[in-house]
Amino acid sequence: MSPTSTQVARRDAILAAAVAVFGAAGFADAGVDEIARRAGVAKPTVYNHFGDKRGLLLESIRWATARAQQRVMGALSGLDPSAADLRAELERVSRALIECLLSDEGTAVMRLQVSEQHHLAELDSLRLGARQATVEALAGRLAIIAAHGRLRLPDPVLAARHLMALTSDEPLAESGFGARRLQPDEVVGPVRDGVDTFLAAFGVD
Amino acid sequence: MSPTSTQVARRDAILAAAVAVFGAAGFADAGVDEIARRAGVAKPTVYNHFGDKRGLLLESIRWATARAQQRVMGALSGLDPSAADLRAELERVSRALIECLLSDEGTAVMRLQVSEQHHLAELDSLRLGARQATVEALAGRLAIIAAHGRLRLPDPVLAARHLMALTSDEPLAESGFGARRLQPDEVVGPVRDGVDTFLAAFGVD
Amino acid sequence: MSPTSTQVARRDAILAAAVAVFGAAGFADAGVDEIARRAGVAKPTVYNHFGDKRGLLLESIRWATARAQQRVMGALSGLDPSAADLRAELERVSRALIECLLSDEGTAVMRLQVSEQHHLAELDSLRLGARQATVEALAGRLAIIAAHGRLRLPDPVLAARHLMALTSDEPLAESGFGARRLQPDEVVGPVRDGVDTFLAAFGVD
């Protein structure tokens, strides 16, 4: 029998609660009790669905990673290769990417992936996969721009990595990997600087 | 009365054990029991010295951060502004920096700072301070090189940040922020690529 | 949902065990472990029901005080105002009261109320309330006797207090406030003496 829609809703409620609680408190300090309470279900229901706490963590990170990745892809697909002002377009998309990274769910995922690897080796491939997918997507767009003759890119994938590194490193560090919310201009400035350097390296004239 | 040398040795042994255990397991999963055992002291001795588990974490991160910072500074001071092969010199120093970051103590510090901020807001200033000191030191060296006319740097501090971002981002991500030991060529390649882009942006001719 | 009968039984078992253990060892030396073992439940069950050790103490004293008070009231209601031999009747009831005070539960309550007031200020009103209720009930009975013309009582409440003081002081002191079990004649004699003095003061020739 296929799962009913209330079952799916319940499952999603648990996953959302888990991401929030795990992200805020970390795996060890998160209580299954509180996750169940937030999801509006009883504790054994959580266990029925996910086996144990570790399984819940794994599944909730998978779930949140997929959602985050979707938002990232949305942001990247908004990059217009023929935009009149290339510099402005790169800054806009870089800011959008950083917003995804620093959103509530984004930071929850990021921090859990960094801090809970000893609990879940399975996470690593997930994290790297997401990173690679993002890089590839960005590289594709940059390649199109290069094909238009507006960038000089011997290796679009490398360029994509470097663009991300240049623009996101500073905001990530400043925010404490998502622990603190950034003010808008704490993103705008570093992104402009990063794109500057990127264009100095890869720009045409 | 000033502390005797056994006192200091004991204290350092506890701190070293704490960094190792906290770094490997995270704050919550680390047991004071095990830290004491590794340090070769009884549990109450740990409490006598550091008050409680939280105080021990704080102090051990302070201690390890200071040691790591010293090693980083040592690496940077090795940058020779008049080296014949500038590209090679930048690569060498970048690799040295990354080795510091990915050393046992370095990764312990990094992962704790990322994952335990909800336990210790005090950590944030420490982390940012260390980062800034490193950036400033590197910026100073780069400025000298620029003064020799071998780099074109409108803003040495920004250049320092970008050099670090370009060279270290990939190795950090690949290693899972220190969870996995990297093979030498997992560092060499990305560093070369990073320095390439850096020189494309800031190099002279 | 109303508690099932096993719930109540379990709760009462814990309370009875707690009164016994607290009474014998005092609050600090009593172990929740032993209370749980005696009650035939697991330790966390105790915590689920009563929150913490302090809450368990409070609740168990409330419970035991109520039970003791019930027994005291039973004893007092047995005082027959028209008994042929008034002296014998007063002695009988006084002995019954003292038996309540020196019963296992009675002494547990008494000693905890004396010794653990720094843990539980709430206890004080409980103790005084129980004392007052007893005094009032006894006063009521004495007043009836006085109305029959067999005692001369300007103030029945005062007389009740004095009767209790005269008969119970010595046995309480001798027993070490319940620490030692008394032989029957260690109660009989002092009670007779106390009633003697009481009647010398309030008797009608």
Next chain:
Amino acid sequence: MSPTSTQVARRDAILAAAVAVFGAAGFADAGVDEIARRAGVAKPTVYNHFGDKRGLLLESIRWATARAQQRVMGALSGLDPSAADLRAELERVSRALIECLLSDEGTAVMRLQVSEQHHLAELDSLRLGARQATVEALAGRLAIIAAHGRLRLPDPVLAARHLMALTSDEPLAESGFGARRLQPDEVVGPVRDGVDTFLAAFGVD
């Protein structure tokens, strides 16, 4: 060699601190650390003098009991058998007795004797001895008064016990056995009432 005077002073300082701390917190909750700190000595000094915590309790109760007993005897020796107003004299002395009982040291002793008997069976004889000495002393005085024809006392010891019971029961109960300080009129009234009844029973018309 006889102990030097500083040794005696130190010893007394420890005992005084012990009585205060034990009396306020009870045996189990009292810390040897705090006793040592209050006495201005190091912890091992306490152990050198008294062996262990139990020994310190025992010795400090002995010491405080002796001091309290001295004060009680002083109060009783002030009873003037030929005072013009016998009622006033009995009230005065009864109040003095109660003041001894409810003084800081007095309540400390009383509460420890009640609550720590499972720690120290030796205490019992001490307590009973002190009680008996007090009763005997009071009985002696009452006997003199009776010899003067101002009281009719078949058994002076019994009368002494009853006078103490009648006057001190209520204040002791009200004060929670010394937990709460009484207002003066919380002593005066009950004492007057107690002496009233005493004289009604034993007075000469």
Next chain:
DNA sequence: GATGAATGAGTTTTCATTCAT
């Protein structure tokens, strides 16, 4: 003999996990 530091043993409390309903 007095002290500062160290320790061994024990206690309260918590929490992931599982029955019984």
Next chain:
DNA sequence: CATGAATGAAAACTCATTCAT
């Protein structure tokens, strides 16, 4: 299947007591 209550295992922390100086 969902729930309320129960449990086993573990971990932080404390404290009486003892060395080394």
